[in-house]
Amino acid sequence: MKTKSLTLAAAATLAMIGAAEARDQIRIVGSSTVFPFSTAVAEQFGKSSSFSTPVVESTGTGGGMKLFCSGVGEDHPDVTNASRRMKKSEFENCAKKGIGITEVKIGFDGIVIANAKKGPDLDLSLEQLFLALAKEIPQGGKLIANPNKMWSDIDPSLPKTKIEVLGPPPTSGTRDAFVEIAMEGGCKTLAGAKELGLKKKACHAVREDGSFIEAGENDNLIVQKLEANPAAFGIFGFSFLDQNSDKVKGASIAGTPPEFEEIAAGNYPISRSLFFYVKQQHVGVIPGIKEFVTEFTSENAWGEDGYLVDKGLIPLPDADRAAMATQAQGLAPLSM
């Protein structure tokens, strides 16, 4: 008897499959760097409006773009977060599925090179950073595998410790931004690099001989590892440095320390913009998208005294913010 009733119940569950109800929650996917900001806005939005709280998944920028561009309809996410600008190829993929996009730039994030509080203070130029982490560097008129083992091999003024840098894997947006800004930036100014074919993409290759260690997407873990190993450096977003300022400190880049004011003013060289993208076809279909965008772009959230700044976001300059807010709330279409 019991088995019979259980079987019936199972059949009923299976029958529910066809009858999944319409979605009333905004679904957000994308970058783990934007995740803390996106979740904070989602929570605030859920509390202060009559809409349900959006569901935020942290899938990484690339993974988010894939899900976002997979189609129109309630099975697909409405918003994707990105710690870099949408690539042309991704935009085209989206366009192929007939997806109209609104781009919203929400602020900046500095990428910091940090080490434990008890470790040495470091001031690196982008060039030195490139020489420390590149797979191949120019020497004596040709490209050779990176021979630098100690920081002092690059410049005698740097500490005599082994180069040991923990960083994010290639799937991460932080890694993309780091190689584009820091590695490419250092490579550009390096004498003789261009003639040997080291430009743009060729500068992005990171050494694989153990000096650069891929530490996974979990920035908390990198902070813990740095604490345990004062000789090592880690690459992660500014918000983690901000939250763990009692454990780790950031190295200055070209004389500029990774501090809030310096990044906001654009003086700190390794900073990137953070974005989110809205699927226009879902506006008005999934309730609350327009209101969510309004909440995200309100002064209360992304302003200089907003709650996102408490979470570690570095806001856009005042004028840009006002312009971006109008553009976002008007759902201006993105074209590339």
Place this chain on the structure above:
Amino acid sequence: MTDLATPPRATSRPNLSTARLKRRYRAETRFRIYGIAAIATALLMLAFLLGSIIHKGAGAFMQTEMSLSVPLKVAELDPEGTRDPVVLSKANYRKIVRTALRERFPEVSGRKNTRELAKIISSGSDLTLRNFVLENPERIGSDATLWFKTSADIDQLSKGNIPRDVPEADRRVSDKQIAWFDQLNSAGETRLSFNTTFFTSGDSREPEQAGVWGAVVGTALTLIVTLILSFPIGVMSAVYLEEFAPKNRWTDLIEVNINNLAAVPSIVFGLLGLAVFLNFFGLPRSAPLVGGLVLALMTLPTVIIAARAAMSSVPPSIREAALGVGASPLQTVTHHVLPLAMPGILTGTIIGMARALGETAPLLMIGMVAFIVDIPRGFTDAATVLPVQVFLWADAPERAFVERTSAAIMVLLAFLILMNLAAVLLRRKFERRW
């Protein structure tokens, strides 16, 4: 028979000298000591694990609160005097709380200082006040003294998790904030109260407002789907394979496959779930329904194997007796074999469910590893489960999430103990001896 006929021989006893005897006794004692040592080590490890979790997490069940007198001005809350809840809920409670806080510390001036002051109270205080006003609209026009949660950093300070004796730059709270808190403390305006929020609310980005209830409900919904699917299907397969199926190459092949499936890593089931349930059937992402389906696939082999073992341990004499008095094979199974095998089947099911309870990997693929604030209300609502909640909090940068992570583990363990208790009770009910 012939043994009795032969004349008794002089029995030769082995020469057990006292030395050899002693050695044997010693060996036996040693063996027992090894056994006890093994158990003691296991218990010690368990005690260490539980001890460290409880030590770290116990703090999360208490929350520091501060009392604050808030003027409920008519002009700010309800200028038209309608007492309409819609109007009342739209007032700027954040501003009211901040003003009240500034009045409590009139000596604080300057934008930077007032910002710092605002950080000692939970950012959810406006909701506390709003709920109070909505419940007690008659209090509008007077002052109300309410208990507000302190912010997570101040809470950690009062619990001693943020050291006071390190330089100011090395900790999350400033010297000024410590002074303000101490001032409140010595005036008796703080208290440590039971953290009900932790058991009644969903996830939050603010540690002091975060709770496990959303994850508990999600877990329950997911496991209900898993149980409803895996138990009947598993038992039916086991009954057929054990009692009715002919023994041939095909059933052998099926048996080998079931045994193999029981050992497949769980992430594989997640990928299967993504491909089949989400992409092919178009089921909603992050739903307990899909989570339950995936976990049911994972649990099925365990249930089948356990059920078959339980049924094969029912003595054949019972089957023969039933058939002998004229029962059909179906009656034999449903009236005799299944009831007798039920305790074993239930044990196997509970083991499978316990494994499902602890899974995060397959749920990652179907979008259940997500930030979800709302408590799920049905099988197709977005939900997360307890182990995922533990995983997400372990990853959060805020320090107050450390103790909440351990507290969530305790809730997970309690859930597990409850499930096991249910299994033991059910087994007692069905157990029959022969």
